[in-house]
Amino acid sequence: MTEPRYPAAVERPDAMLALRGVGKRIGRRWLLRGVDLDLQPGESLALVGENGAGKSTLVRMIAGVEGTDEGTVEARGRIGYCPQEPGLLDLLTADEHLVFFGRGLGLDAAEARERGRMLLGEFGFRGPQLQVVSKHLSGGSRQKLNLTLALLGDPDLLLLDEPYTGFDGGTYLCFWQHVERWQEEGRACLVVTHFLGERERVDRVHELVPYLEEAA
Amino acid sequence: MQGRDLLRRRGALAMLAAMPVAFYFALLGKGVVAISTGGVGMAFSVSGAALFSMLAARRIEPRLVLAGFRPLELLLGRLLLLEGLGIGIVVATSAIFSIISRPAEPGLVFAGIALTVWVAVPLGLAIATIIARELEGVLAAIAVVGVQLSLPLDSAAAPFLPLYGPLRVLSRVGGAGGELSGGLAASLAYGVGLSALAVVSWRLRLRTR
Numbered sequence: 001m002t003e004p005r006y007p008a009a010v011e012r013p014d015a016m017l018a019l020r021g022v023g024k025r026i027g028r029r030w031l032l033r034g035v036d037l038d039l040q041p042g043e044s045l046a047l048v049g050e051n052g053a054g055k056s057t058l059v060r061m062i063a064g065v066e067g068t069d070e071g072t073v074e075a076r077g078r079i080g081y082c083p084q085e086p087g088l089l090d091l092l093t094a095d096e097h098l099v100f101f102g103r104g105l106g107l108d109a110a111e112a113r114e115r116g117r118m119l120l121g122e123f124g125f126r127g128p129q130l131q132v133v134s135k136h137l138s139g140g141s142r143q144k145l146n147l148t149l150a151l152l153g154d155p156d157l158l159l160l161d162e163p164y165t166g167f168d169g170g171t172y173l174c175f176w177q178h179v180e181r182w183q184e185e186g187r188a189c190l191v192v193t194h195f196l197g198e199r200e201r202v203d204r205v206h207e208l209v210p211y212l213e214e215a216a
Numbered sequence: 217m218q219g220r221d222l223l224r225r226r227g228a229l230a231m232l233a234a235m236p237v238a239f240y241f242a243l244l245g246k247g248v249v250a251i252s253t254g255g256v257g258m259a260f261s262v263s264g265a266a267l268f269s270m271l272a273a274r275r276i277e278p279r280l281v282l283a284g285f286r287p288l289e290l291l292l293g294r295l296l297l298l299e300g301l302g303i304g305i306v307v308a309t310s311a312i313f314s315i316i317s318r319p320a321e322p323g324l325v326f327a328g329i330a331l332t333v334w335v336a337v338p339l340g341l342a343i344a345t346i347i348a349r350e351l352e353g354v355l356a357a358i359a360v361v362g363v364q365l366s367l368p369l370d371s372a373a374a375p376f377l378p379l380y381g382p383l384r385v386l387s388r389v390g391g392a393g394g395e396l397s398g399g400l401a402a403s404l405a406y407g408v409g410l411s412a413l414a415v416v417s418w419r420l421r422l423r424t425r
Contacts, residue, residue: 065278065422081282087275091224092217100217104283133224153283 014076016041016157016188017062022071023211024057031057033211035071039157044179044189046198049208055192056084058208059161062190077156084161084192086146090135094120094145097134098152105153112152119148122178124171139166147175158182161192176201218290219297222269232301235261236309236329244316248390251313255329255386256365258309259336259379262302263357266340269294271350278422287422291345291415295337302333319389324396328386331403335378336361338410345417378406 017039024032032054039045047055060066062073063081088097095113102112117130123144134142143166150158164175179189179201191202199205223229239257243250273294281287306329313329314322340357347353364377369387374380381402388396 063278063282065282079282081279083275083279085275087279089218089221089273089276091221096217096220101280101283103217104280104285106284149279149283 014041015039015074016043016076017190018072018074019062020072022058022061022073023069024054024061024066025069030211032208033070035208037206039188039190041156041186041188042183043204044183044191044202046202046205047190047192047208048194048199048205050210053208053210055208056161059083059159059190059192063159075157078153079157079159080150080153080155081159082147082150082161082163084165086134086142088134088142088145091133093131093133094125094137094141095130097145097149101149101152107152116148116152119151120144123147123174124168140168140171143167144171156187158187158189160189162194163191218269218273218294221272222265222297222301228265228268229301232261232265233305233308236305237312240309240313248317248319251317251319251325251328251389252383252386253365254309254313255332255382256361256379258302258305258329258332259339259361259364259382260358262298262305262333262336263340263343263361264354265301266294266298266337267344267353267357268350269298270341270344271348271353274348281422287419288415291341291418295341295411295414298337298341299333302337303330306330306333321389324385324389328382328389328399331382331385331400331407332379334407335382335403335410338407338414339378341414342410342417345414345421348421375402378410381406 015038017037019035019037022032022035023030035058047058049055057066059081061068062075063079064075065081092100098112098116099109102109102116105112107115120130125141125144125148129137129141134145137145143163147160147163150160164172167175179191182189191198236254236257240250240254243253277290280290306326310322310326310329314325319325339360343353343356347356360377361379364374364379364383367374367377369380369384381399381404384399384402385396388399
């Protein structure tokens with residue numbers, strides 16, 4: 001693990017995220033066990049590990065869309081979760097996704113469209129694409145929409161599972177600039193990544209190691 | 217919005233409507249038996265549509281719950297949408313069956329096929345929430361509807377399968393099937409029971425901290 005780049009942030013007692021002894025079993029095999037993790041407001045953390053180490057599973061457990069088999073997950077504030085694979089409805093347009101998710105978040109249609117279009121624009125999502133059904137969008141554009149839906153509710157804790165898959169070089173750099181901005185705004189960011197070069201872009205790195213022991 | 221996604225699948229909707237009619241025409245020469253068979257076709261198509269609509273949304277629904285929707289709200293929305301869509305098809309198919317076969321009680325044709333939709337939608341949803349894999353889910357739906365189709369209504373096992381009630385009502389079109397109330401009660405019970413099963417299973421699947 002690297003040292004925190006912003007030590008002042010990690011001394012704050014109001015952790016956005018606290019994991020204690022978290023474990024997950026797949027059948028008889030433990031995929032994860034004894035995972036402890038903290039994340040403070042304004043802090044960024046890269047979650048790394050080899051394929052099958054359980055990174056996406058851990059993020060899903062933190063997001064609350066998958067249960068744990070042991071340990072506790074405590075998260076504070078609103079969560080924005082960007083899964084590795086865009087969970088989109090094939091025959092809805094980008095605009096319709098914004099309105100749909102906005103409704104769940106308590107936004108009216110106009111507000112959801114306005115906020116969503118602004119976010120999409122920041123990632124280079126072109127205006128005409130707003131009326132294209134998601135199955136006809138490119139992989140990168142689908143991922144931009146996926147990321148925007150995670151940000152739409154103005155979240156305090158961002159869980160981003162390889163969110164830049166399919167991004168071009170410019171959008172990729174733009175994404176990391178946004179991570180810095182979100183930190184400055186006090187948001188906590190957890191980013192799942194494979195790229196070693198990204199370790200320099202975050203405050204801390206947490207490496208997940210596959211747990212190999214057979215469950216009793 | 218999920219309804220909009222479903223209603224844009226025009227090819228699937230056309231097949232959904234065509235399947236009961238195709239089943240009916242396959243046995244057109246067999247008198248009112250064709251109507252019961254059309255009802256079975258309706259059960260195949262509607263339960264399949266419910267199953268796939270649920271499975272297609274399995275990636276997005278956890279996110280929608282995280283965004284603030286309640287799991288029950290999402291499931292009931294889908295249930296009502298499919299029931300509503302099914303009723304539209306029921307009106308068209310029962311009219312076709314009644315015009316061609318000229319049954320003595322056309323109202324029974326509508327009631328029997330409507331009850332088929334009432335049971336088949338939650339059947340598809342329940343299978344999707346419990347199994348949650350395409351192939352296995354489709355095989356389970358085919359098994360349930362197929363076994364029901366092959367079992368005589370007066371067999372001891374028939375009442376233990378969910379389409380017993382609607383088929384009993386449809387069989388009255390041809391003068392068999394016993395008391396109408398028995399078929400109605402069985403249909404209502406299976407519809408409610410399968411809906412409850414789908415809700416419980418869905419809530420467990422989408423449980424959050």
